[in-house]
Amino acid sequence: MRIFVPADALARALGADAVAEALVAAAAARGETVQIVRNGSRGMAWLEPLVEVDGPAGRRAFGPFAPVDAAALFEAPDAHPKALGLTAELPFLKRQTRITFARVGVIDPADLADYQAHGGLSGLRRALAMAPEAVVDEVVESGLRGRGGAGFPTGIKWRTVAGAGIGQKYIVCNADEGDSGSFADRMLIEGDPFALIEGMVIAGLAVGADRGLVYLRSEYPDAIAVLTRAVDLAREAGLLGPSVLGSGHGFDIELRIGAGAYVCGEETALLNSIEGKRGTVRAKPPLPAIEGLWGKPTVVNNVLSLATVPAILAQGAAHYRDLGIGRSRGTMPLQLAGNVRFGGLFEVPFGLTLGEIVNSVGGGTASGRPVKAVQVGGPLGAWFPPALFDTPFGYEEFAAAGGLIGHAGLVVVDDTADMLALARFAMEFCAIESCGKCTPCRIGSVRGVETIDRIAAGDAAAEPLLRDLCETMRLGSLCALGGFAPYPVLSALNHFPADFARTSEAAE
Amino acid sequence: MTLTDRVADICRAHSGTEGALLPILHAVQAEYGHVPPLALPTVAKALGVTVAEVQGVVSFYHDFRAAPPGRHVLKICRAEACQAMGGAALAEAAKARLGVDWHGTSAQGVTLEPVFCLGLCAAAPAAMLNGVLAARVDATRLGEMLAEAGA
Structure with a gap:
């Protein structure tokens, strides 16, 4: 009997390890032999820990599973109080189009053979048989854009690095997923680390780089452990090393661990951090594609961008490009977070409206109260009120509505949320995390907190000052930290003026 | 040595x-x-x-300390997704129980630190005690965690 118990950090934080132990003990008590597979998460947080059992008709799901539920699983599984039916038939999964996350929650992330049995390495094998330029063309053709937030076309970035002469080049994976509401990078690494490794190898082949570095945040200890083990296994299997799969092309990967600085998710700060410096932002140009790590041409891509490349190579660019809307091609792994009933990871082609995502997929709030707003794209993303819920999920569509999709994390708040407090938090966060290099961000964020405090104290004259300050930060900051912090502040102010309209008496 | x-x-x-x-x-x-x-x-x-x-x-870098922390380190997420599920109240409960503010160390040797996102945003609020993650933490659960750790 094969039983799946996720080793995903969220499942473990909800007791998955104790569940695995209880299942082993319950099986032993009955004299049954079980194989426990510690898979990734299927991405349905409200059902975690989600236990699955192999059966003739497919995997059956049970959840949210507690240690006390273990014995009954062996007695009468069909009548088990936590039985959910076939995993594949669960509505939340059935509505998805999983490409990037196709194997997450399905395979054993520590088993390269399982990875290959589910389509792994077929993209790399195809890439090895192609000219490097053709690999770049395929990624350009797919329409894949940077999933970290900026949305720059991945293939175009690769073309720049490929054309940057010969000599040392690097593939750097940005796994510094610091945005609140975002956890797709973590889930991907914990559930399907070989997809990231394969994507990095393909990128190396395409641009002529033989070294890759993954910058992973220290707040993700489980992901660090899983990826460290996967890199070792890949090296043992010849997927990494002096001759990738016997091709004669060398590529290897090194892990670098962050140290709690949010700004290091900005690509040039990240490069400085790898070099052993303070994580301050570099002025651009030069672009990292021309002068990146140690001054060498460098591809800096998000985890999801790189992990999607193997599927694009395996299935062809058209398969991916034909999904989506406008200039947002393919699928996006949406992350539903905060006060939401059905939180988790939902991968679909671009184009669902925000309202469909929040209400139909997410089921509204967990508290049962009305949705007040949704912050899309992390702490630097705008708050969207229900009045904008008809906005289709796409890069340009969200920009036109005064926001951004960022890394596609969505944080839902109910009607008890104080939008002034959240606006103040955005400025406070920016002040704490500012790298200090540019004045609009370093000083502006501190002044922003003070100015919002004046509004909170009933000083209406402070509002134009706040708007002016936001404009200065937006236009004058070196990177997105100071440049985008005005998004949550101004969106809160514009869409929820009542939360900012405080009289002097009310404040006293 | x-x-x-x-x-x-x-x-x-x-x-x-x-x-x-x-x-x-x-x-x-x-x-x-x-x-x-x-x-x-x-x-x-x-x-x-x-x-x-x-x-x-x-x-x-926030991670590096110039002085040793207490015997236990409790990190509580302050970011938006956790705020949406009562993270601020959880932090206040922790401060009250330990009798310290952020970055302080209690008499029982628990150092309280803010963290901005542990990636458990779909099961908020999140905390980490001595490197072990916990999700959907409320004041009761927090008390249990501290008791289990002997703090």
Whole structure:
């Protein structure tokens, strides 16, 4: 009997390890032999820990599973109080189009053979048989854009690095997923680390780089452990090393661990951090594609961008490009977070409206109260009120509505949320995390907190000052930290003026 | 072995690493629980940089401590997804129970630190006690966690 118990950090934080132990003990008590597979998460947080059992008709799901539920699983599984039916038939999964996350929650992330049995390495094998330029063309053709937030076309970035002469080049994976509401990078690494490794190898082949570095945040200890083990296994299997799969092309990967600085998710700060410096932002140009790590041409891509490349190579660019809307091609792994009933990871082609995502997929709030707003794209993303819920999920569509999709994390708040407090938090966060290099961000964020405090104290004259300050930060900051912090502040102010309209008496 | 000798060993173990400063600082902190100021001249010498440069890096990153923390380290997420599910109230409960503000260490030896996102945003609020993650934490659960840890 094969039983799946996720080793995903969220499942473990909800007791998955104790569940695995209880299942082993319950099986032993009955004299049954079980194989426990510690898979990734299927991405349905409200059902975690989600236990699955192999059966003739497919995997059956049970959840949210507690240690006390273990014995009954062996007695009468069909009548088990936590039985959910076939995993594949669960509505939340059935509505998805999983490409990037196709194997997450399905395979054993520590088993390269399982990875290959589910389509792994077929993209790399195809890439090895192609000219490097053709690999770049395929990624350009797919329409894949940077999933970290900026949305720059991945293939175009690769073309720049490929054309940057010969000599040392690097593939750097940005796994510094610091945005609140975002956890797709973590889930991907914990559930399907070989997809990231394969994507990095393909990128190396395409641009002529033989070294890759993954910058992973220290707040993700489980992901660090899983990826460290996967890199070792890949090296043992010849997927990494002096001759990738016997091709004669060398590529290897090194892990670098962050140290709690949010700004290091900005690509040039990240490069400085790898070099052993303070994580301050570099002025651009030069672009990292021309002068990146140690001054060498460098591809800096998000985890999801790189992990999607193997599927694009395996299935062809058209398969991916034909999904989506406008200039947002393919699928996006949406992350539903905060006060939401059905939180988790939902991968679909671009184009669902925000309202469909929040209400139909997410089921509204967990508290049962009305949705007040949704912050899309992390702490630097705008708050969207229900009045904008008809906005289709796409890069340009969200920009036109005064926001951004960022890394596609969505944080839902109910009607008890104080939008002034959240606006103040955005400025406070920016002040704490500012790298200090540019004045609009370093000083502006501190002044922003003070100015919002004046509004909170009933000083209406402070509002134009706040708007002016936001404009200065937006236009004058070196990177997105100071440049985008005005998004949550101004969106809160514009869409929820009542939360900012405080009289002097009310404040006293 | 003196601290200087041990830190020199750690630096030597990273001699083949380009940009070794962060890996070295992580290794030093893993061993001592903090980055002792006395270690900085050794690190600077091994890497051929000034002590000021090393100090600048240590002070830039939230993870690196200049002094040892308490016997237990409790991190509570302050970010938006956790705020949406009562994270601020949880933090206040922790402060009240421990009798400290952020970055303080309680009489029982618990250091309370803010963290901005542990990636458990779909099961908020999140916390981490001595490196172990917990999700959907309320004040009751927090009390249990501290009791289990003997704090």
